[in-house]
Structure formats: structure tokens, C-alpha cells
Amino acid sequence: MRAQEITFLKLVQGDKQFQVPLYQRTYSWGGDQLKRLWEDVGELVDQHLSGEVGAPHFLGSVVLAPGQIQAGGVQRWLVVDGQQRLTTLMLAFTALREHLKKTGDTRGADRVHRQILVNEFHEGLDHYRLLPTQADREAYTACVQNRAEAGSGDNIGAAYRFFLGAFAEGREATPDDRWIAAVETVLKDLLSIVEITAESGDNVYRIFESINNTGVGLSQSDLLRNYVFMLLPKRGERVYRELWLPMQQSLGPKNLELLVWLDLVVRGHHKTKQSEIYREQQKRLQPLAGDEDALQREIAELAERGRRFLRIVEPSRERSPALRAVLERLAAWGGQTHYPLALHLLDLVDAGGATPEEAAEALGHVESYLVRRLICQTPTTGLNRIFMEAPRELETDRPAPEAVRRFLSGRRRRWPSDEELREAVRGKPFYWGGRPYQRSYILRRLEESYGSTEPVDFARASLSVEHVLPQRPAPEWFEQLAEETEPNQSPQELHDLLVHTLGNLTLSGDNTKLSNSPFERKQQILDASALRMNQEIAAERRWGKAEILARADRLADRAVKLWPGPLGGITSTREEWPGWAELRAALVAMPSGTWTTYGDVAELIGSHPVPVGTYLGSHPAVIGAYRVLTSEGKVSASFRWDESSDRQPPRDLLMSEGVEFDPAGRAHVSRRLSAAELATLLGKDVAPPASHDPLPDGEDAATAERFRAQLREHSPEACDGVAATLDFWRRQGGHVTYGRHEETSCSPMLDAGTSRRPHLLWPMTIYPVSGTVEVVFQYLRSRAPFDDSEQRRELLNRLNKIDGIELPEAKLELRPSFPVGVFAAHGEEIRGVLDWFVHTAALDLARRD
Template sequence: MRAQEITFLKLVQGDKQFQVPLYQRTYSWGTEQLQRLWEDVGELVDQHLSGDSTTPHFLGSVVLAPGQIQAGGVQRWLVVDGQQRLTTLMLAFTALRDHLKESGDLRGVDRVHRQILVNEFHEGLDHYRLLPTQADREAYTACIQSRAEAGGSDNIGAAYRFFRGAFAEGREAGDERWIGTVETVLKDLLSIVEITAEPGDNVYRIFESINNTGVGLSQSDLLRNYVFMLLPKRGERVYQELWLPMQQSLGPKNLELLVWLDLIVRGHYKTKQSEIYREQQKRLQPLAGNEDALQHEVAQLADRGRRFLRIVEPHRESSPALRAVLERLAMWGGQTHYPLALHLMDLVDAGNTTPDDAAQALLYVESYLVRRLICQTPTTGLNRIFMEAPKELETDRPAAEAVQRFLSSRRRRWPGNEELREAIRSKPFYWSGRPPQRSYILRRLEESYRPSEPVDFVKASISVEHVLPQRPAPAWFELLAKETEPNQTPQELHDLLVHTLGNLTLTGDNSKLSNHPFERKQQILESSALRMNLEIASAERWGKAEILERADRLTERAVELWPGPIGGIKPAGEEWPGWAELRSALVAMPSGTWTTYGDVAELIGSHPVPVGSFLGSNSAVIGAYRVLTAEGRISPSFRWPEGNDRLPPQEILMSEGVKFDPSGRAHRSQRLTAAELATLLGKDVTQPVSYDPLPDGEDRAAAERFRTQLREHWAEASDGVLAALDFWRRQGGYVNYGRYDETSCFPMLDAGTSERPHLMWPVGIYPVSGTVEVVFQYLKNRSPFDDTEQRRELLRRLNKIEGIELPEAKLELRPSFSVQAFAEHGDEICEVLDWFVHTAALDLARRA
């Protein structure tokens, strides 16, 4: 085998084709990996634009084996390892080509297409520079050929849409040189090690050996080995007295974090965690031969380790003020704030600031994180901001003032009081951040009432409750009907209010509150130990006015708890952040789907009218044609930009697979709701409260409630549903039930072992609303259904049944069909369930 370092452009140029063999898994990169690559690209672009010297970024290796070469044909290479990187970059270039096309740069389109994506003078499969596995081929070639179905719901489509969104976002923020610089970076500044096997090598054996290696040394292991190699005389004593106690107190993960943070607080803020050893080695190399200096370095690291331990275990901090804010940041979770927190702890221990001043500085950090979450400010670049802080803080000011000034910079997006107020009134807070962070904010708001007997939140079993229910009974809609605006339905008003902070509280009685009328909820809330619940219980009714009034009261408390930036006034002419989220949502939509102005408004915290106005004046926004009226019709006011020769929106949607009835209404099953849009954006969209299975399996009382509700509301389908559940039990599964008023049902399967359970369920059945949810969203994280083809096969089998029509574009969501399908097709549904169990059993045997 031979190896050489090469740029991506040089790797792919020429009449050649990279074929992904059948034994390779399908394309599997998700948002996390794509985001990491894009951040690396962004750093190189920034360096290039600022005139800094730019060294290529090492992307990894690609292992190739020569394939068949035909006279006059392309040179074929089998991709033994590295197909994820190759496919990702090809999709990035495909998105770049399509971005250039929309920008009118036809020469750039031609250049990217010919240089990177295709073998221009070859036809058929030889035309493509990369040929993925058969499972991915259709989705990939749809992107290369710019077919209507490009950007579907599988991982290939999702990656293409990710890069389309990244280019669109960059165009809004970057200067005119930006896109050209991105192309340069992708072609010439991503370094790949090309490893080429010799003819006759056993390709599968090579693949097997690469992917079955043992656990490698961590970055901190490599650093330790290097340091003690340089300490031949003092090594044993330094290890026993300094390194080993540090290693034992921190543990492997925190030690790895520490040696990275040590570089960051020294000013090496561009260092990635994968580059710790190389950067530390470079820093320590000049000290080789000086064991005094090296011992001092280890002692400094050990001191910093003790300070870091006070951050991750705040009870070790002696200052009450500093300990309190460190505890709150620990409850908030995450590691984003670690570089700045460690820098402040360094200052305290060096006597360069006081614990109280550091506590105030960390309060600004807490406020910055909380306000951004409430306002749903994009988290892109957040880690980088805190990594830059130790080097960028002004040193001639008190630490707290320096931190506040640093975070108040316009480009760091610390929301002011007015933006905070609008977000609390209108943003769907229930979809912000992670559930523990949402609970933390509500807990802090409750504590701001300063009750004489505060609740012990550590021991209490408390969850977030919607006062206006997610699934309201008719009486709630009658109340909302009195407050609707012209041309607004009670359901639309409900959707705009239900997830806002003004409608949310904390309770230990979630299952009791459920979707009861407000009068019944009042009775329960009146007995609550939480002051915010007593305040809600004192209201005479609960509608739009009360929710907005409470939102304003909570804003006053939030401003007091979490101080804002210096100035805090939004600059005139600055675009409202919700429009950026709108653009991201439309890019995230798979081909073959549509949404409504109301759904988009609910997602971004706006109203359908301004959403329509924005899209009307910005119809060049990617995916704008997918936003339809509440009835599923093309808006009469929709217009393509002048000079655009695209087909009418309905024709484009139909070419993607969206179905329209004769009157011009799009099929409801292909609509993406606000919750589904939020899911596609990576928001932690908690299931409606009816999904909360009882812990004890087949609870008899819950089972009887389910049967009673099913017979009451869907008598014709009840026998078919119950027969299917009995069939499921005979196949080795069991049935779980929800704990709320609508007693949902989940046919569960444990496809694991006693040591390693592997729970999954194909559907959730709701006996009142009469819907059967197919839970692709959860299956995509559970083997074997993490393979798109297996989920697609489940969808195909269900769609063969009359009355079931699940859109393929929702393979990562939770599409549903009517429980009525069990009335006449119960046996066919049982065949699908049997296939599901059999597929899971085969996977278990493979994993055993």
C-alpha cells in the first residue's frame, strides 16, 4: 500500500470513479458531523478572508483499491474506507453548484459540475465521479442531476439540504468574496491522505482490519507518555506526586478536557480537541532537557486541575457567591462555559480578582446562555465565543465588567430586554434547548418569588405543564374563539399560545391536570406549593389575555434574574432573528412536503400575516414555494422574483411528489406541522403529554381504559386493534399504556439481552383521536431501523394496505394513519408487525 497527502480537487480530478462496495454501510453522517465539518471550513474561510496564513485542514484518510479499467472508460477505485467523507464533500459541492446557479453564476455552475461531480464525456453510471452503494444511489444521483426529488428525507437528502442552508446563511452574512473563498477551501485547503492498495490485495480484509481496531490512546494518554519520556530522572516522583493525583481526582474524560482547556486559556483558542497532543507537544518541545521547567509545567496543570474540579463539582468552592453561580451553571449543563469559567478561577486564585467579582462575571455568562435560549438565538459559533474569551477580555477592567463588555459585542448576539420580552410573549419556549434547561428556567422564575418555604427541587418529581393544554377539549376552543383575530381560527390561536412561556408552569400533578377545563385545573393548582401556580389559580379564566399578561410579569422577573448586555438596544435596520429561523426551516424541509404560513408562524413566534408578507417580498428564499395556505392551496399573492423562469409552484410540488386534489388542495399527509419543522431543525420537541408510558408494563386499569375509549370512539376498529395487540404478544412483545386521560397504547419489543435491553415500538395508538403514529423518529436511533432502507421498507409494507398513505418524506418523523384501517385490514397490519419482529430478531442474532 502507498500513501500520499492530497487535496480533494487533486483526488477526484480526471476520468475516474470512486465506487462504494456493497459491504459498506449506507451514508450515515448526521447534523453533528456535518456541523463539525462546516465549522472547520468556516474557520479556514475566515482566515483566508482576513489575510492570515492558511494551512490545510486534515480531514482524514481515504483507502482505495484499484477496480476494473476498461479501454476508453473511467479508472475505477473501490472505496475501502472513507466513503462518508467522500460522499459528504461531493454533496457539499452539489449544494455549492446549485447555490451558484441561483446566484446567476452559470460559469461557476459549469466549473464545479465538470471539475468535481461528473466525468463529462461518459454516460450511464460512468458519468458520476462517485457511485454510492445501491441503497444510496437513487438519492445521490437525484442531487447530482438536480431532479425534483433531490433533498429527500434520507441521510443523503438531509446532508444536501444542510449544505444548501449553510450556503444560503453564509450569503446573508458574508461579503461578496465569501462564496469564492468557500469553493477554494473545499477544493484546495482540505487535506486528505490517499492510501492506495495494490492489485490483488484482499480489499475486504483491509476494510475489516481498519474497522476492528482496539481502543486507541486518548490525547491525554499521548501527552502523559510524551511528558514522562522527557523526565527520565524525575519522572516517577512527578508522576506519583502530581500527575497521578490529578488523574485520579478528575477521571479520564475530565482529564482530557483539562489538557484541552489548558491550551484554550493560554490563548490557543483555535485548538480542536482532536489536536490536543500535537499542540501541547509543540508548546513543551522547547523545554526538552530542562526537567525543572517540565516539572513546573506539570505542577501548573495540576493546580489548574484543582480549579477545574471546583467548576465540575461546585461544592468544593469555598466562596458562597461563587459556589452558587457555579452550581447554577452545572444545573444548566454543557461545557460551553468551561474556558471562561476556568480563566476566571485562574484570576481568583492568582489574586487578580475577587470571588464576588468572578461570581458576577459568571452571572453574566448564565444570563447570556439563558436569554439566548429563550430568544432561540442560533447556537452556531457559541463554543468559539467562549473559547476566544480568555484571550480577548480587557485586562484593565474588573473581570465582571470585562465579561459583560465582551459578551455585549453586537456580533455575539446577547438579547436585550425588549427582544427578551417579545420572545417570552411569542416564541415556543417548550421547544427551546433541552428539557432540563427549560425546567431550570421555570425553577429560577419560581424561586424569584422568594417563598418562605421553598420547594426542594432536588427531591421533588416535577415536570413542565401546559395550562392551556396541548390537546384541548372543546370547551377550551370555545373560550379562545372570543379572542381570535379576523380570519383566525381558535386552533390557530391555540397553536400560537400553547408553547409560550406564559402558558407553562411546573407541577408534580401533570397526569391529574391533563386537558381538563380551567376550572378543574384551578382546583388542583390551588393546592400547589409553587407560588407561580397559586398565581395562575387566582385567574378567573385562562385565554390569550391572561397568557400574555403572565408573560409580561415573567419578563420582569427574568430581567431581574438575568441582567442584559450593555446598551441592549437592537440596532436599527437589523433583521429580526426569526426570519433566519424561517429560512433554516424551509431549507430543512425534504422534497415532497409542504407547510402552512401558520405552521411557520408558530415555529418562529410570529403570525401568518407577517410570514406571508416576508415571503411575498423574499420569494427567492429557498423553499418559499412550499409554504401554502391553511387549506393547502398556493397563495394567490405568491410570485417568483422578476426574471425567474421557474415553473408554477404547484407544478414543482407535484414533480417532487406532492399530491393535489382536483380543487388544488395539497394532500394533508404531506404537510409538515410546526412541531415537525422544529424536529427537522434539531429542536428537542417533547412528545405530547399522552406519550408517557406507565413504568410497570401492562397495567390492567390502563388497559381497560384504553379498551373502553377505543370502543366508545372507534367501535368498528376496536376488535381489529385488540386482535393485533394479542398477535403482537404471541410474537414475544408486550403492550404498554400511557398514563393520561387519552390512554395511549404502545406495542413494545425488547430486541436486546438481559444485560443490554434494546427497546423499540413500531407505532403508538391513540383511542380518542383515532390516530396510529408510526414512530420513525425514534426508530431511526434503534438498530436495525437506523438504516434508512429498513424504515423505508416498513413504510412500503404499511402503504400497501388500503387506507394507509404515509409520505416517504417523513421517514425521520412520526406520520400517522387512521385507526379505522384496523376495521377491515387487521390481518394485513399483523403481517407488517410480524415482519417488524422478524427483522428485529435477525438484527439481534447479528449483534449477538
């Protein structure tokens, strides 16, 4: 095999085609990998624009084997390894072409198309420079050909839409044409790839197996250890025994690797990636080769820093009460974002450059920064980079608390002001922000701010977030909300704008009892709570819009005091409201063939349908603006393209993507994306409504009878079909579980694991009161074998062959539903699909064993 380092442009140029073999998995890069790549591209673009000459970014390797070539045809290469990188970059160039076309640079778009994407003078499949595996081929060629279905609901479509959005946001921030030219240069010439080519006749599949079954490799810290002790021929054994081994044992492998990376970051190497630790540390230590005294001092210093790092990950080791308290709060907050700055501050404390109290105050600003950003749902893009830059950027002539606060208050670091915080508490869907434990942490800190003489022991209490106005309220709740609706606003729309906001949320250990009970019943339960915030809610006469907003204002007052804001306080002038960027991101995330409403978008971003409509009306060029319809599913009468646009009317565009409209001009509801589904597509941690809990308590006689009684009452025609299907499932080796809540959901569960490795699967959940059956693709996507999109697509296709079931492929990552009444006439067909589901899971288990 031969290897050479090469740019992407040089790799793909010429009459050639890269074919992904059928034995490889489908394209699987998701949001995290795409964001990391785009951040790397962004750094290279900044360097290029500033004239800084930096090394190309090493993207990885591509292993190729020569394929058959016909006279006058293209040279074919089988992609043995590296298809994810190759496909991702091709999709980036496809989106770049469309961006250039949209901005009027037709010559640039033509250049990208001919140089990168296609073999211009060849037809049929030979026309494409990349030919993915057959499962991905249709989605990929739709993007290259810019067909209506480009940007579908699978990973190929999601990556294409990601890059479309990235280019649009980049132009929004930097309208200068130099930026897009720099992006093109980076993608073509500054991403380094190692091209490894096999010889003709080599066993390609054997090479693939070898690459993907190499066992556990050496970690970055292993490589560094081996290198360092190679340079210590005389003192190595003693230094290892006295310094390295105790450090390694106290930290463990993962934290040791993290320490070695943090050591570089706090020294000012803020651009170092964790995959480059060994290379950067080797470069730093190379000049010390031959000086064993100096190398021993370096290891001693690293071991000392390791002891400080342990105080961050295990705050109980910290002796200062003030510093220990804030380290415990940051540990409860979770994540590693704050580690570089925290370690730098502990370095200062131990060196005498700051007192423990000053470090505690400085880390209090860090907590405030993180909490305020979550409440305001500020995008986390660049957050790690900000904290990696901090040790180098802090002003050294100021006390630590002042230096940290000034640094985090920088204009581009987006520390929300008091005004922004108050707006977000009133309007943002707090329940979709951050992680569940972070939401609970904020509510817990707000409760503690009441200063109760008998505080709750949160470490022992089993509390979870409770919606006072229920997520799925009974009719009497809507009757109350109807008294407070605005003109042309339904009670449901008002409910959706309020239900997930902080003013409607509390902590409780009685969520099952509270459920969607009337407020009078909730009052009784909350009044008996030990939490002051619950007693305050119980003292209200009613619970509607006025009460929720009033409580939001009171909680905002507490939040402002608990978590002080940036220097300058309330800002009178701001950059663009962050909600509009979130709106644009949501519309980019929508797969082709879907639509949403102004109300759904408003609920997502914490706004109102009217300003959403006004914004889209003044920004019709926003990607996906035509997908936003009225609550009835109609195109708004006020929607207009730019006068210079030659685009089809919105309805025609949606129909070309597969959206059906009825004679009254209403889009089919199965293609609508709710606010929760939009939030899911954006990667928010959207928990299912409590009454739709997919992980219920278990199968017992009382809950089983409650489910059957609810089904008999609301969908009697489906009872026999559902019962026969559940019996069939049990005979296949599965079991049935039921929900905890007032609407008793039912899920057919399958244990597809072993005693050592439990692996639960469930294909659907039945809701007897709502009369719906949810197909849980959202959960299956993380569970083998249905983490492969082809297996989920097969499940979707099999179900769609049944009359009455119409699941859109655009919701292959979500939880689409069909009416439970389908069981009445088609139970046997549904059982056939479930039989396939069980068989597929069994085959996968046999393969894994």
C-alpha cells in the same frame, strides 16, 4: 499500502469513479457532523479572505482499493474507508453548483459540475465520479442531476439541503462575490485528505474489517502522558506518582482529556480542536526537551489547574459561597460551553487578579447570556468559539465582571436585549427551546424569584413542565379561545401560537391529573400547589389569550431582573430579526415533496401568519418559499416569483416532487409538516404531547380496559383487528403498554436487548380517541437496527402496500400516522409487517451477541 496527503480536487480529478461497496452502511452523517465541518470551512474562509496563510485543515483519510477498469472506461476505486467524508464533500459541491447557478454564475456552476461531480465524456453510471451504495444511489444521483426529488427525506437529502442553506445564509451575511469564491477554494484546495491506496489483489473486505475493529485506541491525554514522561528519564517516576497520577485519578479519563484541551484554550490557543490536543501540546512542550525542571513545573501547573477545574464540575469544592452558588447554577444548566471562561476566572482568583465575588458576578453574566439566548432561541452556532476566544479577548485593565460583560455584549455575540427578551417571552415556543432540564431550570429560577418564605426543595420535588392551556384541548377550551381570535383566524391557529409560549407554562408534580382537564379543574389542583406561580394562575377567572400574554409580561419583568442584559440596555436599532433566519433554516430543512402553512411557520418562529406571508412575499427567492401554503393547503393568491425568474408555478413544482392536489387545489394533508415537525427537523428537542406519551406506565387491567373502551366508543370497527394484532404481538414475545393520560395510548413493545444491555423497540403507537396510529420513525432512528435508514424505509414500504396507509418517505425521520380504521379490514396485513419487524430485530440481536 501507499499513503499520500492530497487536496480534494486532486483526489477526484480525472476519469475515475469512487464506488462504495455494498457491505458498507448507508450515508449516516447528521447535523452535528455537518455543522462541525462547516465551522471548519468558515474558519479557513475567514483566514483566506484576510490574507492569513494557515495550514490546510486535515479532514481525515480515505482508503481506496483499485477496481476493474475496462478499455476506454473510467478507473474505478473501491472506497474501503472514508465514504462519509467523500460523500459529504460531493454533496457540498453539488449544492455549491446550484448556488452559483442561482446567483447567475453559470460558468462557475459548469466548472464545479465538470471538475468535481461527473466524468463528462462517459454515460450511464460511469458518468458519476462517486457511486454510493445502492441504498443511497437514487437520492445522490437526484442531487447531481438536480431532479425534482433532490433533497429527499433521508441523510443524503438532508446533507444536500444543509449545504444549500449554508451557502444561502453565507451570501445573506456576506453578499460580496469574494466569499463564495473563497468557499470554493477552501473546499477544493484547503481541505487535506490522506489518500491510502491498497495494492491490486489485496483482500478489500479484510482491510475494511481491520480498520473498523481495531479496539480502543489511545486518547489524546494518553499520547501526551507518554510523550511527557519520555522526556523525563530521571524524574519521571516521582513526577508521575506525585503529580500526574493524583490528577488522573481525581479527574477520570474524560475530564483529564478535557482539562488538557482547556489548558491550551486558556493559554490563548482558542482554535485548537479536541482532536488536535496532543499535537498542539507537543508543539508547546517541544522546546523544553532536556529541561526536566521546566517540564516538572509544567505538570505541576497542569495539576493545579486540574484542581480548579474540579471546582467547576463539582461546585461543592468551592469555598466561596457566592462563587459556589453561581457554579452550581451553571452546572445545573448543563453543558461545557462555559468551561474555558470559568477556568480562566478561577485562574484569576487563585492568582489574586480577581476576588471570588468578582468572579461570581462575571459568571452571573455568563448565566444571563446563556439563558437569554435560549429564551430568544438564538442559534447556538459559534457559541463554543465565543467562549473559547474569551480568555484571550477579555480586557485585562478592567475588573472581571465588567470585562466579561463588555466581551459578551459585542455586536456579533448576540446577547439579547430586554426588548428582544420580552418579545420572545410573549411569542416564542419556549417549550421547544434548549433541553428539558434547561427549560425546567428557567421556570425554577422564576419561581424562586417570588421569594417564598417556605421555598420548594427542587432537588427532592418531582416536577415537570405543564401546559395550562393543554396541548390537545377538549372542545370547551376552543369555545373559549373563539372569543379572542382575530379575523380569519381559527381557534386552533390561536391555540398553536399560544400553547408552547412561556406564559402558558409552569412546573407541577400533578401533570397526569392536570392533563387536558377544564380550567376549573386545573384551578383546584394548582391552587393547592406550593409554587407561588401556580397559585397565581389559579387566581385567574379564566385562561385564554389575554391571561397568557399578561402572565408572559409579568414573567418577562422577572426575567429582566434575574438575568441582566448586555451593555446598552434596550437597543433601538437591530440587525435582521433572528426569526427570519430561523424561517429560512426551517424551509431549507423541509424534504422534497412536503409543504407547510404560514401558521405553522409563525408558530415555529414566534410570529404571526400575516408577517410571515409579508416576508415571503418580499423574499420569493428564499429556498423553499413555494412550500408555504395557506391553512387549506392552497397556494396563496399573493405569491409571486421575481419577475426575472423562469421557475414553474408553486403548484407545478410541488406536484413534480410528488405532492398531490385535489380538484379544489388543496395539497394532500399527508405531506404537510406541522410546526412541531419543522422544529424536529431543525434539531429542537420537541417532546411529544402529554396525551401522546410514547413511554407509558405499563400493562395493567384498568388502563387496558380504558384503552379498549375508548376504542369501542370512537373506532368500533377497528376493535377486533386491534385486539387480534395485540394478541399476535404478545405471542411473538412482545408486550403491550398503555399511556398515563386521558387518551389512553397503546404501544406494542419489544425487548430486543439482553439483561446487561436493555434495548426496547416499538414500531407504532395507537391513539383510540384521535383514531390515529403513529409510526415512530423519529424514535427508531436512534435504535438498532432501525437506525439504518434502509430498515426504516423497508418498514415504510411494507406498510404502504396496505390499502389505506400512505406514509410519505419525506417523513422517514418523523412520526407520520395512518387511520386506526385500517385495522378493520387489513389487520392481518399489519400483523405480517409486525412479524417482519420482530424478525429483523431478532436477527440484529443475534448479530450483536
